[in-house]
Amino acid sequence: MSLKLAFFVGLVGLAACQNATRAPGSYCKGQSRSECFMGSCPSGFECIGNQCCSEADVVQPGGDCTDYLSDCSNVECNSIGMQDFARANCARTCNMCYSSASVSPQYACTDLLTDCANRTSSCQDIDFVDMMALYCPRTCNLCLWQAATKIPNCGNQLPDCATRGNFCSATSVSLYQKRVGCGNTCGLCSSAPSTPATVQLSTNSNGFLFFGRK
Template identity: 30%
Template sequence: MIALLILLVSGVSAEIKVDFNCTNYVGDGTITFGYAPSATICNNVISDASCDALYAPVTAGEYPGPGLDIERPFNCYTASGTSGGAFSADMKKAAIDSCPKSCGYCCQTSAYNCRNVQCEFLKKVTETEQCQIFQFTVPRLNCNTITASQCRDVNWRVIIAADCPSACGFCNEGGCVDGVLDCANDMSICNTVGLQDFVNTYCQKTCARCSSTTAASAGTGTGTCTSFIADSSTSCRAWAGNGFCTNTFYTSAQRRAYCATTCRIC
């Protein structure tokens, strides 16, 4: 009986109760709120051992993780470091700056805290018309289901950077990332004859080949290049007629990702 009471009390005290950032509503009868995948997707800034010392888990060995409802270490958000302590914005900022993974705060770091492309945010003309234009195309994948392996995958990285930057920590990249992870290991590749098609496709950030770093970055057709990346959407002609190539409401990364040829972007 005593053991049962201990388990019950322990289960109640371990639930997420104060700060619900980086969590999703589960409501399955067992768990009400659980950590989102983005809660622990990053690495701690300082060593994990140091984070354990600064932010000791509420229950030894139990850390925030996707789908779990384990309470964050109290020091992550309270000055008292105890259950029921007053929320402290300063303590939370310190946790985000040093041990975001241990505290389940990765989604609030600068690399992960930004807006993904969504149809409802593309509001020009009318919301209904714009969503009809981009339906099933923006974003090109479900940002909530992106995995860590996709973040490293040459087939997905550039698309994710444009459509779902918060899923992979691309918020500070301006939509510009290398498709291949090791481009920067050999900078000479940027000027190697015979590899320029590869560089333009897979080493855009390292070799400054993203649309934001070219003469045609604004998508106005004023650049000096003579060849363009193929359009990834079959709707570019219709979109261009609605101002997609010239309206600054859309980012250079979006124009380049979908309609580089139509918008004449290098």
């Protein structure tokens, strides 16, 4: 075996140490140190766009996961005092799309539409507020919405519940969104009929009979 061939085999062996396949849409938020070696990179790096990206810099797509600030690149994602803020406002840039840690209640929801900023006039409209709480709760500040206007219908209002990944367990989705948006899929809708109150006969201190409810 020639020296060149031995070197090539060794190089391929090193590159094969890391050959993870990321979901489409993954990108590297840091500067690459080298091009990929036949689609692979050394241990600790991943091949993203034919560039060896440090595992710490690989940002995965997170479905509805998004950044809510325009300057998330300036947020210190790993700073202890910034964790809650980063998770709530810069989850995509900070690679926290799949984080299961809790977020502050006012941030515990995600806009499901891209044009929510153009619909703000409907945020407090009594006829549309329930719908806005489902599709644009972050923009409308409705993360804690409990449907004060009427009892919400539990069910699958969203058409793609089966393919929404961790929608049912995500901390970035409000309880209202889970219940009304994908309540059946998330197992939040009780199929059992409500039990009527039991009617009983009672007597008051004067001995009169009256109907009451237990």
